[in-house]
Amino acid sequence: MDTLLFDLADVVPAARRQFEADEWVVFQVHVRDDDGGLVVTRWKQIHHPLIWLFMGKTMARCLVEISAAGAGRTGVAFRAELASHHKLEGNPMLPAAKKAYAKAARNWIRDTTADLTARQRSHPRPGLRRQEPAVR
Numbered sequence: 001m002d003t004l005l006f007d008l009a010d011v012v013p014a015a016r017r018q019f020e021a022d023e024w025v026v027f028q029v030h031v032r033d034d035d036g037g038l039v040v041t042r043w044k045q046i047h048h049p050l051i052w053l054f055m056g057k058t059m060a061r062c063l064v065e066i067s068a069a070g071a072g073r074t075g076v077a078f079r080a081e082l083a084s085h086h087k088l089e090g091n092p093m094l095p096a097a098k099k100a101y102a103k104a105a106r107n108w109i110r111d112t113t114a115d116l117t118a119r120q121r122s123h124p125r126p127g128l129r130r131q132e133p134a135v136r
Contacts, residue, residue: 001077002109003069006116008034011074014119015039015064018112024062036067043083054093058084060101064108076112078105 004011016026016039024041031037043059051058062080069075080101088094 001075004074004076004109004113004116005072006074006113006120007072008037008066008068008074010116010119011066011076011112012037012039014112014116015066015076017115018108019062021111022108027061034068036065038066039064046082051093051097055084055088055091055097056086058082058097062104062108076109078108080104 006014012029012031015037016029019026019039019041024044026039027042028040029037030039041062043061046058046060060080060082062078065077065079067075067077082088082097
């Protein structure tokens with residue numbers, strides 16, 4: 001789980017915007033009061049020749065679990081799922097797919113943070129300032 005230094009109310013729509021910017025179709029956005037939420041994409045086919053060769057037709061979707069983590073802090077857990085008509089366990093391409101998803105998760109965090117920072121700079125709220133991480 002990663003922590004973003006932004007309010008939950010800002011992170012949920014930013015999560016959706018980022019998926020849509022990356023050409024994913026958002027299937028569901030669910031917000032549980034002020035303590036958390038979930039953003040789920042639709043399944044989409046992975047178009048890569050090696051994946052097609054070793055894994056057959058493979059589909060992917062992304063989920064982000066969002067939870068309040070204190071004032072001005074929000075926890076996000078990015079999870080990706082793969083599905084295929086072929087057995088994925090033990091497949092030689094599975095480690096590469098997991099590595100690609102880890103990179104995609106890092107990029108999603110980076111891009112979502114950049115989006116939130118840009119929006120905060122262009123529309124600052126009175127009395128609200130972005131918290132900076134403590135220097136260690």
